[in-house]
Amino acid sequence: MDSPATLAVLDRAEILCRARGVRLTAQRRRVLAILCDSPRPLGAYEILDTMREGSRPLAPPTVYRALDFLLEQGLVHKLVSLHAFVGCNHPEHPHSSQFLICNACGEVTEIEDEAIDRSLGSAASVSGFRPQRRVVEVIGTCAGCSQKGR
Amino acid sequence: MDSPATLAVLDRAEILCRARGVRLTAQRRRVLAILCDSPRPLGAYEILDTMREGSRPLAPPTVYRALDFLLEQGLVHKLVSLHAFVGCNHPEHPHSSQFLICNACGEVTEIEDEAIDRSLGSAASVSGFRPQRRVVEVIGTCAGCSQKGR
């Protein structure tokens, strides 16, 4: 386990946390590694099952605490429409992401589209609304799956 | 209960369902009425509690089934980030809505912004992605609450 790509993410995460004065502990690192290794989003209990393999039993709060930390640090994202989590591609800068979720293959693509951000922002400001967090999840079929399905 | 506005929604829902050849049964009507009467989104179990008042006991599936129907017909929307439901303002035409959710007062505003729709659509089509359902929820503070908070 822990592909080269995952190791790279872990290294960057380590550096980020150090710079921010927070601790990327073993548990948190493990959760992040599991998420990065997975080709698709994982539920908290799937992460839990993975962590339990060959190790002693763990309880849900352990995973949720690690996830809370990683979410705060922007190292992972939560997909509310799936009740699942994914590692973040580019945690270096804070960002509000958008997700394309394929309901055929389960793949999730994180995009960061200026135009969406801008239109959301201006739609909100019309009503005097001050956005804090944005949830943008588009469910559909990815390019690959919509070709197959035809 | 059942304000004039709610009654109007119920009437329109009745007409819509009749036109579509589906049945707006008593349970479904009741759930829709409860949602329309509420100034803020309600969880399934809050709806359940309301329905139980002064009546015989009901079980969760009853509410979830009614909600599934109403969602299919576009008469209510689900706010995934709140695990809650709201009545729809304009069920006449199918639409993908966006929501502004105030985390101070709990109020939710449904907006229907062309620009957001367009930018989402074009961002998806760049990757060859075919959207089916869109989840757009902006959490923040509404105009009223951000004034008070200052």
Add this chain to the structure above:
DNA sequence: CGCGAGACGTTATATTGTATCCAACCGTTC
């Protein structure tokens, strides 16, 4: 009326997420 599909009641259970309390660890200070 009698039939069939859809709707509903009921029980049980799955899934996701938290509260709480205490023990272990870690870095700091003396």
Add this chain to the structure above:
DNA sequence: GAACGGTTGGATACAATATAACGTCTCGCG
């Protein structure tokens, strides 16, 4: 190095959200 204080983690229990499964009833239709 020992005492201390804050963060982290373990463990138990539980809350909140949602669904499976199955039998019964009802409604609209022929």
